[in-house]
Amino acid sequence: MAKNEAGNTLITVLLVSLVFTILGLSIVAASIGGSKRVETRESDLNLTYGSVKVIEKMVADVAASTDMIELDRDHIGDIDNELQKELLKLIKKYEDEPFIDCLTIIDVSRSPANNLNPSCPAMAALDSHFAIETDKDFTRAYEMILTTKNPAETEGEVARTLRKRIILSPLPSFLKYAVGSDADGKDKGLFLNGSANIVGNVYANELLIDKEANYQNRDQTWSRQSTPLTSINGDFYSSTANLLPLIKPENFYKKAEPELKHDSQFVNIHFDHTFTDRTNEMLKNSSLQARRTAEGSAFTDDLRAVIKNFQILTTNIADDGKVEKVEKQSNPLSLLGESIEPLEESYRIEAREKPLVFKEDIKMSGDVVVISANAPVTFEGKLVVSGDLYLVSYKDLILLDDVYVAGDIHIINLDGRLAAEKMIVSSDSITIESSAENSKDIDAKGVTLNGDMISGKDLCVKAVDTAIQFNNNIVVNNAIRISGDETDKGGEDDEVVFDSVIYGGDTAHLSNVNILGAEDNKKHLILFVKNELLITRMNEFNNFKNTRESAPPYLPGEDKDIQPLKAFFYTDNKAELYGVGSLFYINGGIFAREKLEINAVRGKVKSIERLRFTDQDGHLSRFIVDYNQDVLLERIDALPIVEKLQIFSDELIID
Template identity: 25%
Template sequence: MNERGSSLLVVLLVTLIFSVLGLSVLGAAVNNTKLTAIREQEIETTASGKVLMSEVLAKLQENLNPDVTANLYAKNLKDILIKNDTPPGTHIYDIELDSIISETEKYFDDNPDLKGFTVNINELDLASTDPKIVTYKTYGITEPNFKEKNYIRIFEITIDSTEAGTDNPNIPRTVSQIVILSPTPSFLNYAVGAYGKLHEPVGDRDKDIASPNSALVINGSPDIIGNIFAPTLELNSRAVYRNIDPSDPTGTTSIELITGPFHGPSVFGTLYTKNINNKRESNPTKARFFEGKYAEVDSGITGIPVIKPISKNFVDMDFNSTRNLKWTDTGLPDFINDSTTIEPFITKCKSNDNYNYKLFEALINTDGLIENNHSATGSIGDLLVIAEGDEEIRNGDTDDSSKKRAQNPKFFCGNDFGKDHNKQVFLIEESMLETYKGSKSKLYSSEDIDGTTSTLFFTNIDKDSDHKHIFKDDHVLTLNQDLNLKDGDEKGWLVVNGNLEINGGTEDNPIVIKGNILVNGNLFIKSSGENKEFLEFDATVYVTGNSTIDNVNIDGAKENESDPDKERKQLVLISNKDLKIVRINEYEEVLNPTDNKLVNLINDKPNLKAFFYTDSNATLYGVGSHFQIEGGVFARQQLTINAIRYNFSTDSLGAISEISPSTNFASDPDARSRFYVEYDTRVITDQLSSLPRVNRLQLIVDDLNIQ
């Protein structure tokens, strides 16, 4: 009996154990099924939120475009942007914009297919001090009255979802995205890009963005951090280069050569394109279009871009119209822009201030004599005797500010110019460069202009066959010292009726340029000798001719000396004709990061902190040169980038022979590229007041956030 009882207990115990195990397995299976269903719902909710965000962005852009929508508010906004430099009073601009925002929200709130989703579009608070709230300060905007002076607005789009599946708990998800509404052209949104069409009326440009020829050509292997715009993109394995003679920086006598093949470009961003024409040579180990070794272990970034179709909402710019608007901003009369007779300008000066008219009249009357015989009459004292027979002025023995001005070789022509009729305009005639060569610093740096928003107009005044004075544009102004035409956030203008050459300084004492520049001719930013020189810019520059950057390093200027390096401003160069950037840190060693993390590339100091735009073509050579651009490069017609991954064993011209066409450099993809571009997100806000302005708002999106 005892043995039977023991056997029964064993059987019961085993049965219990297996029953418990069975129930546990069954419970786990049911629970896993439930968790899987919840996880699937979570993924579907998040994916639906991301898709909906794309739809919200598209709808908002459509509602903002007066050429697409029948929305009356969008057409009203267009009229406001065309007619006013700043938002008109009584908040008319914000009222129209708020109407578009409300209409966009209502479109999604009234959609029965979006049950469980709530769309909100809220403007960020400029004055908020709450560190948890993303504000305008993130984008470098801190001025309290910013919105009164500028059209730019920053919104946060949030999509909330609490929709649950059958018998499942609510799973809250919030998808949010910061968007900037800006009246600036779209080319400022890309690290690299090309529009790919020849000039035609702005209204016809959006009909067919793609060009029969490739808009963007990438030869070799650049590193690009930021988005790319290229309706048609061509990729080639080999880079092209020119062995440029230093005595001929334009490269007109150089011969075009070719390197061996390199592995594909690394792109950390989104590529917007219609067509990729891959002409790269096959690589046994890597046959992809794009390749990258700079991987973040956690995020899996590899340098292969997300590829999306180009947007139909590309906001274009007309250079001539933009240039004319900026001329108006300088405060100079329109007839100077047309290089016509100077008589109306003399009349304007005379009607404003008889004293200043005498100074300007003296400049005209002595011009020919100074140009032809400056050694006889070129002293400051002689000119001032003619200008105003006042011994106090000649000797500087006066406290009269108007008389002190006469000691400065700039000629003040009243302050009744410009749209606000309060623009100070100073004139510099070409002959003064020689006349005042011992005191040339006064032309650009003195108490009457330093730290102001004045306009300096440099020109050549001469007589035509009818003995009437005219403006000529066949001369060069060389700027080789600091220029400060900035007061707070506002900048003045240097207007050059001719060609402008800007030279740099040493690394410890760079030339600093603060202010806007308009050049009626060609621009040369170059070293004055064979050694590279250094400049710092806080400036937007418009050039009607060609632009050449030669053997210089460009950094951003600090707002003040106490600002950290990350707060530096930048140069925005907008050229009507061809852009050339040559001899940038030639044959300099390119140091590789120790752990191949993307952050190590981004934290490197640039040697060109600038955004370059040309309304024509640009061909850039990162072969002998070493480009480290923080900003961007964009061409209206075609942009060609040549880049290699290589360190030269010598810094002489003979080093270029190391790039043999027969060597396969694609077998060494770990080296950093000699052409690196990183997009500067602050380019729009830092230079906003002087950037090109268009007649409709564009949508600039920030990173997507999921919570």
């Protein structure tokens, strides 16, 4: 019995020893594995950090080298050789770093993309490219691509691919920024009142931060609402040291302050010079012998004289049965419920029973009313009018050539399609109104303007439960107003769709309307105005379906009722914006040279009388700007330019 017990004891001891040995070995193995994982992670961080620094140095070197390149407008294409020489120097300078496996820069300005370093064949198949006319424009787009080596001493795959897109262009610097203001001095600069959310970089030389947002009550008095401060998902740039005391955690949402960086290359535009150049570029593409040499009413008068003196072959069509001269006829604007004096001694073109087609150029003296009452009307040649022109559509009304009018132009779309395929020029004002129901087929009904447009005075656009499309560029000598139906309830269904650059010589006011991009919202409106920019009552008292924010950058999910404004706004003066009762979601940017004031709260708002929030933390802002760099590569020929290349860099992507 004693021997059996001794034997059992020995077996137990051996089993326990075996268990502890296995546990010990497992612990050792785990320690070794953990050490390897730590080593691998450390290598990954070192590789990534080193690679990021190389990309940053390359971008800085590009900025320094392109600063010395002169822009010869007579030999635009020659810039490619200079740029390629500088970029090849950069590749040579950094490609021998021990952790770099492959380094290249790919020219994606046009198709096919051009790989500057053929020793990186894996990168040559990059599909991304743009359609820049490199013989007409200085703008170039490049993709920097860096692939790291996998260190031999490290177990596991830690190789990384870094990509960064840069754009070189003589565009003004403000197009780099989501939000900003260029001025410094008393009551100038950038004012962030409340809790906006900005996704992208910000520029300012003067900055005021306030945790309270201003808003106006229905009785026109002003109130203030406390908020959790503004969130910046990007960097702050400045050309001065004025911002140093303000960029600190306690001044930003969730104490996440942006990094302050210096922009020593900031270049703005000379607005008047740019406005004149762009106007004359448009006029050069017309048949009018006109140029903008004077400002304001003098330009209006000059344009009117040129249109009145414009000569065409067909001068009198009143006898062909298609045109009726009327001693007194109702002003077509009265169709919209306005009380307006009838027109005296005017012409009327009305399709009552069958379609009307005008194949030749037409010039008419006096006021002209064109109505597609029961059948379509088509003008295949130019339409020149020395008085006012009224275009009123119930059925299709199509203008296939230029329209030149020495007075006002009124475009009134009640049904059917009203389309102008070429240029529209008015020496006075242009008013465009539509109420055609075209939500199901925007190409079959509504107003579509595919040519350039010049207004010698104002431009007024009003969409009522409809969509109006602009697919080219616009110059407005005086004020711009774009609006929708002020009585809309439960969301905006008034849309103005753009693929346009607009220059306004005075103020701009946008209200109660969705600003969308053409081509399924891929394009943008880029609006430049000389004086005050006012954007009001956008998505008024509407809310995101889910107002709870996710992780940074605190952007909303897809929401069919709240659509982003696809636009970049610039004023040479000031802009005051209020995301309190309104809900702003800008996919583009906004910049005011003199003063930009943004007021915003977070969360749901039902009425201006019910604004006393208990908690806004964790809710989406009612003023969001999400920077979109694609505006730089759209409508390049119509954008303002400066005298040297600027570098616009996109986000760094690490795979």
